[in-house]
């Protein structure tokens with residue numbers, strides 16, 4: 525396919541490179557970063573989007589997505605697909621999809637899970653919202669960039685799935701970290717704590733696959749001095765999106781709200797910025813109840 529790719533940052537660059545390596549003709553644009561190997565550079569988002577079969581965006585937030593979409597939708601050819609893989613608010617995803625569909629385009633919101641490692645290795649999970657026709661058109665590209673793609677429903681459903689998943693992730697990481705900190709203070713050996721919880725009813729992805737205690741369980745960012753991995757800042761972004769969505773639809777999410785407040789404090793007034801989101805464990809360890 526003839527593909528435009530806008531937003532070639534930590535995630536977008538390896539995704540675009542994988543599409544090019546698979547034989548697609550990829551033209552890229554980013555305000556700041558150079559194009560990866562195999563991707564032809566365009567001088568603007570408009571130039572990257574014009575006359576492409578599919579245009580993929582991988583951008584920081586909903587405001588930027590809306591601005592880029594407003595520029596490129598008018599120049600995209602009818603029948604082409606606009607595939608946004610960024611993590612953005614549900615409202616922005618739906619608004620952009622509506623604009624695109626009004627212009628005769630296919631539109632999909634398809635945020636990803638799997639991080640930079642998944643983007644490089646082509647093992648991302650895509651959660652997609654949009655029409656069947658849109659999903660079918662970009663499915664071959666999901667197969668190159670990822671290992672799984674779930675069509676979650678209509679426009680916005682991909683973002684909805686993403687923020688619900690990451691709200692669980694943030695809450696669970698905090699629960700795992702505070703339990704380890706409590707266990708430490710009770711004099712419980714960390715390995716014993718892991719051996720019990722990872723095979724008992726408290727098990728979770730954060731305990732079993734991404735253990736926040738260094739030297740325990742499979743390798744994780746905790747073993748690398750909490751270098752991300754998945755940065756606490758990005759967790760905060762996703763938790764905020766979950767609370768924004770919860771407010772919009774009047775959903776009661778007290779644990780999500782508490783997790784958002786904790787990551788906000790951790791990132792904005794403590795030492796969490798730039799650290800992995802599992803660095804909540806040393807934070808809890810260093811504190812008492814007060």
Ligand code: NAD
Pocket residue numbers: 530531532533534535536553554555556557569582583584585588592609610611612636637638639640753754758761
């Ligand atoms: P990033 O900041 O590395 O990349 C974003 C890129 O967009 C930057 O290179 C920036 O220059 C470019 N950009 C900004 N405005 C632009 C514009 N108007 N036109 C063209 N380019 C523009 O971020 P990232 O880590 O690649 O994340 C991208 C998206 O993926 C975000 O929505 C993020 O939440 C989501 N995400 C990231 C991860 C991760 O682990 N990094 C995991 C899952 C999802």
